Amino acid sequence: MAVDISQAYDKDYVRQFSEGLNEPEWMKTLRLDALEKAENLPMPKPDKTNITKWNFSNFKHNVDAESIPSLDTLPPEIQDFLEEDHTPANLLIQRNQIAAYSTMSEELKNKGVIFTDIFTALREHGDLVAQYYMKDAVHVDEHRLSALHAALMNSGVFVYVPKNVEIEEPLQAIFWQEDPEAAFFNHILVVAEENSSVTYVENYISHNKEEQSTANIVTEVFAKANAKVSFGAVDNFAAGTTVYVNRRGVADRDARIEWALGQMNEGNTASENVTHLMGENSFANAKTVTVGRGSQISNFTANITHYGKESEGYILQHGVMKDKASAIFNGIGKIAHGATKSNAEQESRVLMLSKDARGDANPILLIDEDDVTAGHAASVGRVDPVQLYYLMSRGISKVEAQRLIIHGFLAPVVNQLPIQAVKNQLTQVIERKVY
Amino acid sequence: MAGSTLEIKDLHVEIEGEKILNGVNLTLTGGEFHAVMGPNGTGKSTLASAIMGHPKYEVTQGDIFLDGENVLEMEVDERAQAGLFLAMQYPSEISGVTNSDFLRSSINARREEGDEISLMKFIKEMDSKMDTLDIDKNMAQRYLNEGFSGGEKKRNEILQLMMIQPAIAILDEIDSGLDIDALKVVAKGINDMRDDNFGCLIITHYQRLLNYVTPDNVHVMMQGRIVKSGGPELAQRLEEEGYDWIKDELGIEDETVSQNA
Secondary structure (H helix, E strand, O other): OOOOOOOOOOHHHHHHHHHHOOOOHHHHHHHHHHHHHHHHOOOOOOOOOOOOOOOOOOOEOOOOOOOOOOHHHOOHHHHOOOOOOOOOOOEEEEEOOEEEEEEOOHHHHHOOOEEEEHHHHHHHOHHHHHHHOOOOOOOHHHOHHHHHHHHHOOEEEEEEEOOOOEOOOOEEEEEEEOOOOEOEOEEEEEEEOOOOEEEEEEEEEEOOOOOOEEEEEEEEEEEOOOOEEEEEEEEEOOOOEEEEEEEEEEEOOOOEEEEEEEEOOOOOEEEEEEEEEOOOOOEEEEEEEEEEOOOOEEEEEEEEEEOOOOOEEEEEEEEEEOOOOEEEEEEEEEEOOOOOOOEEEEEEEEEEOOOOOEEEEEEEEEEOOOOOEEEEEEEEEEOOHHHHHHHHOOOOOHHHHHHHHHHHHHHHHHOOOOOHHHHHHHHHHHHHHHO | OOOOEEEEEEEEEEEOOEEEEEEEEEEEEOOOEEEEEOOOOOOHHHHHHHHHOOOOEEEEEEEEEEOOEEHHHOOHHHHHHHOEEEEOOOOOOEEEEEHHHHHHHHHHOOOOOOOOOOHHHHHHHHHHHHHHOOOOHHHHHOEEOOOOOHHHHHHHHHHHHHHHOOOEEEEEOOOOOOOHHHHHHHHHHHHHHOOOOOEEEEEOOOOHHHHOOOOOEEEEEEOOEEEEEEOHHHHHHHHHHOOHHHHHHHOOOOOOOOOOO
C-alpha cells in the first residue's frame, strides 16, 4: 500500500480545510506547498525498519466531537489520567480534532503564558507561531510524512512561556482519539523564552483494535538561553493506529531539555526523538521506555546532536519485548566539529521475555571533534537468572520477581513523570502490556 | 522441640560439570549457631548456594531436609517460604527497585493476601532495625544494592535477615570486606536474632567474626567435605595455628576443589 492520499485529500480539500479554520494566509500557503511536495518526497527510512508498507493513508481526517462541559463527564479510561482533585489547573483535552476542554490558571495567564490548541494559537498569536512552526526544528520537506503532516495538520497545542517566567505546576495535554478511524496530524509547539522553565506532559489515548487509523505527530520544542523544558509523554495508541512521531528539540546556550517518553503504543510505531544542542553548555536528557507485544513492529531513534561547546547529551532507551514483537533502538550521539569539551553518553537496553520477540540496540557515535568525551552501553538479553534467584531467595515468587525487575528496568522514565496520575497510568499500562 | 532442623546428607554438588562438594553431612537445629570454616576454594560458598538453590549449582547426589521436607524439590522461593535464608556474599544489584519496596514484597510474600503488613508498621520496624545496624535512613529509598559499597551490601543483607526473621539463616562470608566497626555492628544484628527458634550457619574463612558471634559448633571444610568438627575452641586453634595442622593430621596435600568453589 503506497502512501497515495493526494486523491482523497487534494488541493481543494486542504484549501477549504484551512479556510474553514480561519487560518492565517501563511499557514494555508504552507499547507498547499507541503501537499505538493509530499507527492515527490520519499518516505522516511528509519535505520533497519522498512515502514513503506505501513498504513499512513487509511484514515478519517476531519472528525468532529463534542466539547467536554465538565471533567466528570469523561469516561473512566480518560479520567484515569487526571489527578483525583482535577489538578493540574492547566489542562487541555483534545477529543478527535476538537479542543474539547481547556483551562489554565489566572496566574499563568497574567504572566503571559500561552497554553492553547494550535488553531486558537494560529488565530490569536499567528505571528508568534509563524516564527517557529516547521522552520528551525522539523522541516516540511524532510520526507513524505513530514510534508503530509504539514499539509494535513488537524490538531495540536501551542505552549509559550515568556522570558523569566518559571512555571512550577505542570501543563497537561490529553489527546483522545475517540473515533476509531480519526487520524491525528498533531502538532505540538513549545517555546520557552530566555530564563524560563516549563514542564509539559502529554498522553495519547485510543481504543481502536480493529479499525485502522494513523497518527503523524510532530513536536517542536525550543529552549532559549538558560531555559528549561521538561517534556513527559505517555503514548498509548491502540493496535489499529499506525504511528509516526517526531519529537525534536532545539536548545540554546545554557538551556536544558529533558525528555521522558513512555512509548506504549500497541500498533506499529516509528519514533524519532532528536535534540539539537546549539548553544554552549546546553544539556539534553532523552529517556524513553517501551513495551512491545503482539506482533507490533517498532523503530525508536534517539538522537542528540552537539553543536555548542561543553554541551552534554544523555540518551537512555529501555525496552521490554514479548510475544512476537520486534523493535529497533537506534541511539545516535553526534558531536559536530567545534563542539569541544562536549559529552555524549548513551545507554540502550532491551529485555526479551519470549523467544519469538526481537530486539536490536544500535549505538552510534558520530564524532567530528577531538576534545570530547563519549560513551555507550548496549545490551539485549533475558531477565538475569541470578537477579531472579536473589529476589526469590527472599520468598518472592518467580512471577513477582520478574515483575519487580521489569518495573525497575522501566523506572527511569516512570519516575521522571511529574504528574502522579500519569505516572500511575504508565505503571498500569506497563502492567497490562507485560502480563 | 524448638525451632527448625536443617539436615544435609551426603551432599554432592557440581558447577558446570565440575565436582565441588563431595559428600557434606551437617545437621543444624534452631537455637544453634554453627560455623563452617576453611581456606578459600574448599566448597564453603557452594554449600550455601546449593542449599538455597542457586541456578548454576547442580546437586548430583545426597539430600537436604528442612523439618523432614525435601528442600531439593522446592523452588528457590519455596525454600525461603519454608524458613531458609541466605545472606549472600555477592548480592545482586537491581536497578529501579527500591530497597524498601523489595523488603515489603519479601515480607508480604510470607503473608496471606489481605493480611499484608501495614505501611506504618513496616516503616517503624525497618527504621528501628536500620538504627541497630547503623544504616543511613536514605538507604530505604535507594535502589536495591545499586551503587552500595561492600559494607553497605553486607549490612543490607543483615537488615533483610532481621526483617524477614527466618527459621534458619546461612551467612556466606558476611564478614568479608567489613572494617572492625562494621563487623561489630553486623555481629550485633546477628546476636539480636539469637533465640531457640533461630538456627544459623556462619560461613567464614576468618576467625575474627567468631570473636563477636560465638558458635556452638565449628566445622572445617576441605576438598568439598567437612573434615573436622568441634566446639568454639576449634576456631580459636585455627586462628592461632592456621589450617596446616589439620592437613597434616589428615594427610591432605591440596585442600582446594576448584577455582569456582
